[in-house]
Amino acid sequence: MKTQLLTICIILCSVFTYGQKKEDDNIVRKKILITKTSSSPKIDGILDDAQWQNAPIATGFIERAPNNGKLQADSIKTEVRILYDDTGIYFGAQMYDPTPNKIAKELTERDGVGNDDFFGVALNGYNDKQQSLEFMVTAAGVQFDAKLTTDGEDDTWNSIWYSGAKLNEKGWSVEMKIPYSELRFPKSNVQEWGMNMFRRIQRIKASYDWNFVDNAKNSYTLFDGVLQGIENINPPTRLSFTPYFSTYVNSYDGKTTSSFNGGMDLKYGINDAFTFDMTLVSGFRTGEF
Numbered sequence: 355m356k357t358q359l360l361t362i363c364i365i366l367c368s369v370f371t372y373g374q375k376k377e378d379d380n381i382v383r384k385k386i387l388i389t390k391t392s393s394s395p396k397i398d399g400i401l402d403d404a405q406w407q408n409a410p411i412a413t414g415f416i417e418r419a420p421n422n423g424k425l426q427a428d429s430i431k432t433e434v435r436i437l438y439d440d441t442g443i444y445f446g447a448q449m450y451d452p453t454p455n456k457i458a459k460e461l462t463e464r465d466g467v468g469n470d471d472f473f474g475v476a477l478n479g480y481n482d483k484q485q486s487l488e489f490m491v492t493a494a495g496v497q498f499d500a501k502l503t504t505d506g507e508d509d510t511w512n513s514i515w516y517s518g519a520k521l522n523e524k525g526w527s528v529e530m531k532i533p534y535s536e537l538r539f540p541k542s543n544v545q546e547w548g549m550n551m552f553r554r555i556q557r558i559k560a561s562y563d564w565n566f567v568d569n570a571k572n573s574y575t576l577f578d579g580v581l582q583g584i585e586n587i588n589p590p591t592r593l594s595f596t597p598y599f600s601t602y603v604n605s606y607d608g609k610t611t612s613s614f615n616g617g618m619d620l621k622y623g624i625n626d627a628f629t630f631d632m633t634l635v636s637g638f639r640t641g642e643f
Contacts, residue, residue, distance in 0.1 A: 382565075386436065386549075387582045388583040388584065389408075390439060391405045400518070415563060417561070420560065443477075446527070446529050449528070457471050457557075459471065467492060469556050474488055474551065475490075477489070477537060503575065546580060548581070549564075550577060
């Protein structure tokens with residue numbers, strides 16, 4: 355009986371794996387070959403740096419919603435230039451819009467999208483369609499980042515990266531630098547990453563992606579395009595410190611007391627898969643005056 359059950363399980367797993375692989379094989383994946391720059395562009399949201407002039411351009415975004423599969427119109431086209439150097443990868447995106455004064459743009463807290471237009475990138479250093487890291491910038495310049503898996507989005511994940519956004523006569527633009535220390539990828543001389551890029555235009559409730567995403571099929575992570583061209587990079591040690599300090603003052607019945615507290619959050623990348631998190635907290639000190 356146990357042998358029969360085991361045989362049935364093996365057959366079912368094989369059928370599922372074959373079906374998933376067959377579905378994946380039918381997904382068309384765009385590819386872009388990027389180039390290395392010897393000097394980095396200034397991350398201010400203005401695409402006037404000389405480094406962008408000869409950078410490869412990704413365009414031809416495709417609508418995900420509401421009209422799944424429709425090519426993005428030229429009047430609202432998206433053009434993204436991509437470069438890399440020894441410290442990180444750079445994105446310079448121009449979002450065309452015939453009425454820049456109507457671009458949805460409100461200032462929110464970090465990780466708060468609100469009702470803004472936004473542009474973002476999803477990167478999968480292992481190109482396995484399982485987990486991507488999202489980096490997004492709103493038209494107001496607010497950053498959002500998250501981990502994206504086949505199960506959904508985890509926006510509690512936070513990273514350290516750089517961005518700038520500006521309105522211009524063509525619409526609005528974004529510059530981003532994502533350090534290698536914030537990414538995960540194999541130790542290989544030649545890298546090939548999964549990548550998709552996306553844009554939201556709020557006033558028409560429309561979403562677009564660089565690589566077509568079929569809403570009728572499975573997870574978003576299956577629909578990555580391919581980023582090629584990154585070679586011979588050595589990611590730095592993933593080590594960061596975040597110090598903090600707090601103080602409290604209480605006044606009652608003619609007496610004033612105070613307390614002070616400080617500490618530090620530490621993150622250390624043990625390897626590509628594991629990160630050590632530690633919080634150092636000092637003891638409270640109190641005083642009376």
